[in-house]
Amino acid sequence: MSTAPTSPERWPAGPAPRQADPGAAAGGMLGFPADSDSDDDVDVLYLAGQIPAAPGEWLLITAVDGLPGAEFTARVLPFAASEAHGGDVLVHLALEPATGHEDVPALRVGTWAAIDGLLIPIAAWDRVDPHGWPERIRASVAFAMSVLTELEEHGADLGASQVIDLDDPATTAPAGIPTGATFGTAKADRLPER
Helix, strand or coil, X not given: CECCCCCCCCCCCCCCCCCCCCCCCCCCCCXXXXXXXXXXXXXXXXXXXXXXXCCCEEEEEEEECCCCXXXXXXXXXXXXXXXXXXXXXXXXXXXXXXXXXXXXXXXXXXXXXXXXXXXXXXXXXXXXXXXXHHHHHHHHHHHHHHHHHHHHHCCCCCCCCCEEECCCHHXXXXXXXXXXXXXXXXXXXXXXXX
């Protein structure tokens, strides 16, 4: 596991804009089921083994328990509305390019946090088995959610009102909490509480 993207060649600054897969049936798309008119959560374990549409799928994590096999839910973000807000934890899944040696496709999987209008990389994995990725990333997702929750509870302004376009490479930032995000709602006449 790497804790951050290692180079622009292996993990681009931001995912490419999503498009319909040319190999899909007429009018259809390959990838995870998404209902843009619904706020229904899906069990992430149910998505294991499914192949994301090119160039990738975004999941907005809604709940996670750190224990294997426990609660792990998300919303599959529709292609037309790939947006996040400060305080969100996201997962991006993309099909790895085929090398011609494998029988089973592999995935590139990344955990991301949305903070102060930016998309922050938490962890990334290459060549992940499509059936095993949910448990492989569970710890990083649980960690990211707990850190963001803790920051908010201590007055940090994570930019919940700021919309982040997940298809815009300019929103991707280096790993780490952006400078100033943890001071959030501190009053001018007092220091932030610790």
